[in-house]
Amino acid sequence: MGRSLTFIYGIVVYVIFLATFLYSIGFVGNMLVPKSIDSGAQGPIASSLIINLVLLSVFALQHSIMARPAFKRLWTTVIPQAAERSTYILMTSGALIMIFAFWQPLPAVVWDVRNTVLGTALTVLFWGGWLVVLASTFMIDHFDLFGLKQVCANLKKRQPIQLGFMEVGLYRFMCHPIMTGFLIAFWTAPTMTVGHLLFTFVTSGYIVIAVLRLEERDLIAQFGEDYITYQNKVPAFLPRFGRGAAK
Numbered sequence: 001m002g003r004s005l006t007f008i009y010g011i012v013v014y015v016i017f018l019a020t021f022l023y024s025i026g027f028v029g030n031m032l033v034p035k036s037i038d039s040g041a042q043g044p045i046a047s048s049l050i051i052n053l054v055l056l057s058v059f060a061l062q063h064s065i066m067a068r069p070a071f072k073r074l075w076t077t078v079i080p081q082a083a084e085r086s087t088y089i090l091m092t093s094g095a096l097i098m099i100f101a102f103w104q105p106l107p108a109v110v111w112d113v114r115n116t117v118l119g120t121a122l123t124v125l126f127w128g129g130w131l132v133v134l135a136s137t138f139m140i141d142h143f144d145l146f147g148l149k150q151v152c153a154n155l156k157k158r159q160p161i162q163l164g165f166m167e168v169g170l171y172r173f174m175c176h177p178i179m180t181g182f183l184i185a186f187w188t189a190p191t192m193t194v195g196h197l198l199f200t201f202v203t204s205g206y207i208v209i210a211v212l213r214l215e216e217r218d219l220i221a222q223f224g225e226d227y228i229t230y231q232n233k234v235p236a237f238l239p240r241f242g243r244g245a246a247k
C-alpha cells in the first residue's frame with residue numbers, strides 16, 4: 001500500500017469505527033437505531049442462544065487474537081506496520097456489525113424500572129458509562145488507539161511516537177477506565193431482558209478475563225516495573241471493587 005492510500009484507509013476505517021461506536025450506544029440502549037438488542041421477533045430460544053453466543057465468541061476471538069504482540073509481529077509481515085492498528089479497528093468494527101445484524105432478541109423481561117427514580121439513575125449511569133469510555137480514550141491517546149496517528153506519521157515519512165506509560169485522568173483511580181465504562185453502560189438498563197442480560201454477562205466475563213489474563217500481561221511486558229507498581233496500587237476496575245482496593 002502506498003503512503004497516501006494507507007492514510008486514506010486509516011481515515012475511512014476511523015469513520016467506520018465512529019459510526020459503529022455510535023450504533024453500539026443505540027443498539028445496547030434500544031434507541032434511534034433500526035435494529036437493537038431487544039428489537040425484532042423472537043425465534044426459537046435454543047437457536048437464538050447459540051447464534052448470540054457464536055456472535056459474541058467471534059468478537060472475543062477477533063479482539064483477543066489480533067491484540068496480541070505475537071500476532072501483530074506476524075501480521076505486519078503481510079500488511080504495512082502503519083496500517084496494523086487501523087486493520088485491527090476495522091476487524092473489530094466488522095465483528096460488532098455482525099452482532100448488530102444477526103443478534104437474536106430474547107425479550108422476556110428480567111427487570112423493568114422505567115419511570116422510577118432507580119430507572120432515571122440507571123439511565124444517567126448508562127450515559128455516564130459511554131462518556132467514561134470516550135473520555136478515557138482521549139486520556140490515553142484517542143488518535144493513536146484508533147490508528148490515525150500511525151497513518152499520519154507514515155504519510156509524513158516518520159515513525160509514530162510509541163505511547164509511554166501513563167497515569168493520567170481516570171487512570172489515576174483505575175487501571176481500565178475504558179472497560180469500566182463499558183461494564184457500567186451494559187449493566188445499567190432500566191429494562192433488562194434475557195437477551196440483554198446474556199449480552200451483559202458474556203461481555204462482562206470476557207472483559208474481566210481478557211483484561212486480567214491477557215492485556216495486563218502485555219502491559220507488563222510493554223511498560224515493565226512501572227506497570228507492576230501501578231497495578232499494585234490502583235484497582236483494576238471500579239475504585240474499591242478491584243485488586244488494588246483489596247490490598
Ligand SMILES: C[S@@+](CC[C@H](N)C(=O)[O-])C[C@H]1O[C@@H](n2cnc3c(N)ncnc32)[C@H](O)[C@@H]1O
Pocket residue numbers: 136140145163164165166167171175176177178179180211215219222
Ligand atoms: C483499548 S485500550 C484499553 C486500555 C485499558 N484496558 C482501559 O480499559 O482503559 C488498549 C491500549 O491502551 C494502552 N494502555 C493501557 N493502559 C495504559 C497506560 N496506563 N498507559 C499507557 N497506555 C496504556 C495499551 O498499550 C493498549 O494499546
